[in-house]
Amino acid sequence: MKPVELSREVNLPPTTIHRLITGKSTRPYKSSLKPIADFFSVSVDQLLGESPLLSEKNIISKNAIRYLPFINWEMLSLLRNAQKKHETENENIPFVGNIGAQAFATTMNDSSMEPQFSKNNILIFDPEKKPLDRSYVLVQLDENIFIFRQLLIDADHQFLKPLNPDLNIFKMRLLGKTDKIVAVLVEARQKYSDE
Structure with missing residues (x-):
């Protein structure tokens, strides 16, 4: 560490x-x-x-190993139901350390956070963790779309920033009143091979 x-x-x-x-x-x-x-x-x-x-x-x-529910990115809108059913229906991801009871894992769905977080990285989130300035967060936008971004806090304003330099034309997005920070990133894992 x-x-x-x-x-x-x-x-x-x-x-x-x-x-x-x-x-x-x-x-x-x-x-x-x-x-x-x-x-x-x-x-x-x-x-x-x-x-x-x-x-x-x-x-x-x-520091016993806990098994967190793995939720496909496309199923994040059903997050609460998926967490309840994870023991029988979903893959589980092992995790060692302190983490909230509602923690879950998913995979990065796009390249918006490269180079730090590549597509298909396993992302482990804790909904109980308080987001701080420069935290990486999972956000549910008003349109029920989920995005993973870096949170920047400036006084009373919260901004969402993609890290990928190719997305500089999009700059930062102001977190709207109907947008919701769902969870804070606790850990990311890079998978190099399927074998």
């Missing part, structure tokens, strides 16, 4: 994470360490090396 990803996960500034990793912060505040310790399911004392870590068996049980 990269420091920037950790800072996003624990909601701390990247500079704070960098100072902790490089050792420039010799006496960090407990308020900075607590979210990191919680993320890794350890105590602050364990994070500092003052207490032993739990056995590997206990750590695995805290």
Whole structure:
């Protein structure tokens, strides 16, 4: 995991994470360490090396593998029903880590977010996660169309931005009053081969 990803996960500034990793912060505040310790399911004392870590068996049980429902992009409009029926009708995607009960997976349906997210990437979303500035979000537009974009927040305005440089003519789109942020991206996976 990269420091920037950790800072996003624990909601701390990247500079704070960098100072902790490089050792420039010799006496960090407990308020900075607590979210990191919680993320890794350890105590602050364990994070500092003052207490032993739990056995590997206990750590695995805290971060048990969950199987998330896989919902085809075309079926996102039936999201709530699909989540209820996923155990019998849909493929499941394994996930290790902290994620909301309503989390789900789908695949990227187009090239609008390249080069970072290619078509057919597996995208794992959490509807319970709060969207922040520069989060990647799944949005339901007024017309019941779903799009995956980067969210940019400027004061009271929220904008949706495609990353693909080929789409510069479309620029950013203002999030409308009837548009809804459905979920925040937690993880993306690149599939290189079907074998």
